[in-house]
Amino acid sequence: MPSNTINSEDWLAALYKSGVRVTAVQAALIDIFARSEVPLSAEQAWDVARRSRPKTGRATVYRMVEKLENLGLIRRIHGYQGCSHFVPTLPELMMLFICLDCGRADYLDSQPLDDLIQQSEHISGHRITDSRLQLFGACAVCQQIA
Amino acid sequence: MPSNTINSEDWLAALYKSGVRVTAVQAALIDIFARSEVPLSAEQAWDVARRSRPKTGRATVYRMVEKLENLGLIRRIHGYQGCSHFVPTLPELMMLFICLDCGRADYLDSQPLDDLIQQSEHISGHRITDSRLQLFGACAVCQQIA
DNA sequence: CTCCCTGCAAACTGTTTGCAAGTAC
DNA sequence: GTACTTGCAAACAGTTTGCAGGGAG
Numbered sequence: 001m002p003s004n005t006i007n008s009e010d011w012l013a014a015l016y017k018s019g020v021r022v023t024a025v026q027a028a029l030i031d032i033f034a035r036s037e038v039p040l041s042a043e044q045a046w047d048v049a050r051r052s053r054p055k056t057g058r059a060t061v062y063r064m065v066e067k068l069e070n071l072g073l074i075r076r077i078h079g080y081q082g083c084s085h086f087v088p089t090l091p092e093l094m095m096l097f098i099c100l101d102c103g104r105a106d107y108l109d110s111q112p113l114d115d116l117i118q119q120s121e122h123i124s125g126h127r128i129t130d131s132r133l134q135l136f137g138a139c140a141v142c143q144q145i146a
Numbered sequence: 147m148p149s150n151t152i153n154s155e156d157w158l159a160a161l162y163k164s165g166v167r168v169t170a171v172q173a174a175l176i177d178i179f180a181r182s183e184v185p186l187s188a189e190q191a192w193d194v195a196r197r198s199r200p201k202t203g204r205a206t207v208y209r210m211v212e213k214l215e216n217l218g219l220i221r222r223i224h225g226y227q228g229c230s231h232f233v234p235t236l237p238e239l240m241m242l243f244i245c246l247d248c249g250r251a252d253y254l255d256s257q258p259l260d261d262l263i264q265q266s267e268h269i270s271g272h273r274i275t276d277s278r279l280q281l282f283g284a285c286a287v288c289q290q291i292a
Numbered sequence: 293c294t295c296c297c298t299g300c301a302a303a304c305t306g307t308t309t310g311c312a313a314g315t316a317c
Numbered sequence: 318g319t320a321c322t323t324g325c326a327a328a329c330a331g332t333t334t335g336c337a338g339g340g341a342g
Contacts (some may be wrong), residue, residue: 004341005271019321020321020322021316021317021320021322022316023315023321023323025314025322025323026322028176032326035313041306042306042307043284043305043306043307045341055323055324056255056323057323057324057325058267058307058325059307059309059324059325059326060322060323062306062308062323063308063323077277078224078229078278078280082229083224083228083229084306084307087293095266097266097270097272097274097333099272100275106270106271106272108270109269112262112265112266113262114336116258116259116262117281119258120241120243120254120258120281123254123255123325124243124252124254124286125285125286125289126243126245126252126283126284126285126286127164127283127284127289127310128243128281128282128283129246129282129283129284130281130282130283131279131281131282132224132225132278132279132280132282133277133278133279134277134278134279135263135266135272135274135276135281136274136275136276136277136278137272137273137274137275137276138273138275139271139272139273140270140271140272143271143272143273159342166296166297167295167296167297167340167341167342168341169296169297169298169340171297171298172297187331188331188332189330189331189332197297201298201299202299203298203299203300204299204300204332205298205299205300205301205332205333205334206297206298206299208331208332208333209297209298209333230332231330293339293342294342295326295340295341296339296340296341296342297338297339297340297341297342298337298338298339298340299336299337299338299339300335300336300338301334301335301336302333302334302335302336303332303333303334303335304331304332304333304334304336305330305331305332305333306329306330306331306332307321307328307329307330307331308327308328308329308330308340309325309327309328309329310325310326310327310328311324311325311326311327312323312324312325313322313323313325314321314322314323314324315321315322315323316319316321316322317318317319317320317321
């Protein structure tokens with residue numbers, strides 16, 4: 001299904017630019033998030049990281065996740081299973097669909113959402129500066145299987 | 147601003163109908179959520195509850211919040227400050243705006259969201275069974291003040 | 293009278309912090 | 318060499334669980 005194509009090198013470059021020192025742990029973590037087909041929590045990322053680097057510290061992963069989130073490279077998703085899972089951020093595509101069967105995330109064109117927000121701003125009189133939309137259901141593939 | 151008009155009696159009736167025993171603590175908690183102008187966490191609801199009933203147990207509040215959520219009387223919001231705050235559920239109005247200045251919640255007409263979801267279903271091929279949309283910004287009142 | 297609800301305390305989970313040693317630059 | 322990172326262990330916060338006593342139906 002969705003091809004969350006992320007370029008690890010871009011991420012490393014972004015980290016470097018932000019003044020963060022680029023280390024092996026970081027490169028590993030970035031790779032883990034970039035490659036994962038499903039949203040990962042910090043805890044899960046830690047588990048994966050230890051498979052190749054057993055001595056990786058838990059706190060390191062949590063700190064790294066925080067940095068990646070602050071830099072906007074990963075994005076926290078707010079869903080059924082809690083609010084501690086992250087997906088790589090794809091530029092300008094914020095509308096996220098999560099399949100409740102296979103767990104995979106798909107990024108949808110967010111233009112309709114932008115329109116909706118503009119419309120709501122007009123009607124309500126509020127100034128809307130940020131939004132979170134998550135969609136849940138069965139993805140095209142899982143519908144076939146079921 | 148928004149008038150989250152909730153009828154406590156309806157809630158108690160819903161509880162009663164669900165087989166839950168109606169007690170003083172429950173009535174108090176329902177009142178707290180119904181009256182609050184801002185989303186409350188279980189912890190915060192506990193704090194409020196103890197003002198009038200100092201011996202109220204923390205666990206009781208957590209259990210009660212869970213029940214109210216399961217019954218659909220309150221709804222967890224997913225926002226900036228975390229994902230552990232709740233607002234009373236207003237029937238059929240799921241689109242929630244949270245003011246980042248005053249913290250208050252406003253319910254917007256969710257029809258546009260329903261349309262958007264239908265549209266996305268068509269385009270993506272996924273079957274969408276649930277959604278979470280949260281909007282953030284400055285409410286009409288806070289814009290005046292600033 | 294029965295069973296659910298309550299309060300208390302302890303357990304648990306996910307996350308954060310402090311610190312000495314290590315490492316990028 | 319300097320300052321940011323790391324791993325470890327301990328601290329922490331929010332939430333859950335077990336249990337004995339109390340109250341609703």
